[in-house]
Amino acid sequence: MGQVADGSNSAAVPASDPEAGESSSEPQSRGLFGRIFGALGGNSDDTDTIYHDGAANSAATPVGPPGLGNLRKMRVGDVAIPKAEIVAVPITTTRDELVEVFREQGYSRLPVFKETLDSPMGLVHLKDLALGWGFGAGSGRFSLRKLLRPLLYVPPSMPIGVLLQKMQVQRIHMALVIDEYGGVDGLVTLEDLIEQVIGEIEDEHDEAEDGLWKLEKPGQWIVQARAPLDEFEPEIGMQLADPEEHGDVDTLGGLVVTQIGRVPARGEVIVAESGVEFEVVDADPRRVKRLRVRLPGVAPAE
Missing domain, CATH: 3.30.465.10 (Uridine Diphospho-n-acetylenolpyruvylglucosamine Reductase; domain 3)
Incomplete structure (x- = not known):
């Protein structure tokens, strides 16, 4: 589902933890998705492995039904939305412009770039904007730079199970897919990965399907x-x-x-x-x- 509404991404973060993206240290417990990956015989240290694009990734992996097996056989490039469909904002975006993008697109996170998308700076979270500048809060000059949170950068050849574990450990729910030249090639969110295991996730913001x-x-x-x-x-x-x-x-x-x-x-x-x-x-x-x-x-x- 790409860049998704907030709420569906919270399952991997304990309720008592800060918002995703605040820490890169591994918690004492491997967590739900670490246990899922371990059940398939994976190594928790795989998150430190560097994956390179090569002949093994030249053919797209066929997309099958959801299931645990997809954690190993599917790559990030198989599930990422293409660069042309990424909704992002420049670092010069004003508060009103940012509010309008969030309102029109319905996403909870947006990548932020300098000049072009190939120069990403991080992501902005709707919650940070609301708490800092909504409900009558916020005064003075608005700075998008102060709202930035970190992004993950991953190659398209990385198994989605490894990225899922990396997101769970580092509590960062959005990753940009980087090509061999260092440019942005796509975007993937935590929800995109979970959907490959349990099927499509819909929340209260998705349109109800009244009949076929x-x-x-x-x-x-x-x-x-x-x-x-x-x-x-x-x-x-x-x-x-x-x-x-x-x-x-x-x-x-x-x-x-x-x-x-x-x-x-x-x-x-x-x-x-x-x-x-x-x-x-x-x-x-x-x-x-x-x-x-x-x-x-x-x-x-x-």
């Missing part, structure tokens, strides 16, 4: 990507998949991915041979979540 599809206007629907094809096709009165495709895919999201041979990006529009348009409303680098389905001859909304 909703009619927006005649000839146009908002559809959950997991909607079964054999149930949605009668709804629209059209066959979206040919008989051969019906044997390979069961859901609408699976049909779109199969037809174009990759996971589409958010905002992308795919036009099928039948003239039906599939607009990707919500997606991450690993899966499609919601689609807008528009029948032939139906004009897009203004």
